[in-house]
Amino acid sequence: MFGIGMPELILILALALIVLGPRRLPEIARALGKGLSEFRRATDELKEEFRQVEREIDESSNQSPASEEPSIAASPPPAEESEQKSR
Numbered sequence: 001m002f003g004i005g006m007p008e009l010i011l012i013l014a015l016a017l018i019v020l021g022p023r024r025l026p027e028i029a030r031a032l033g034k035g036l037s038e039f040r041r042a043t044d045e046l047k048e049e050f051r052q053v054e055r056e057i058d059e060s061s062n063q064s065p066a067s068e069e070p071s072i073a074a075s076p077p078p079a080e081e082s083e084q085k086s087r
Contacts, residue, residue: 017025
């Protein structure tokens, strides 16, 4: 967890208890927890939107038939080349 061990975490919590007091510490912890859960929910929604767009792009690219692509062999020769061949 961010490279913080148990002794460092206990020290941080003790300092927070001293600075903030026993009444405000639970309120702040609750607000921090709610904020983190909101952030996680928002990132999950954003990830799902990206996945949905990716699926739509994949589906649309798979549905386009290959016959719509221009083919070199199927196109008639330009008029200038056919005139030179006939001379």
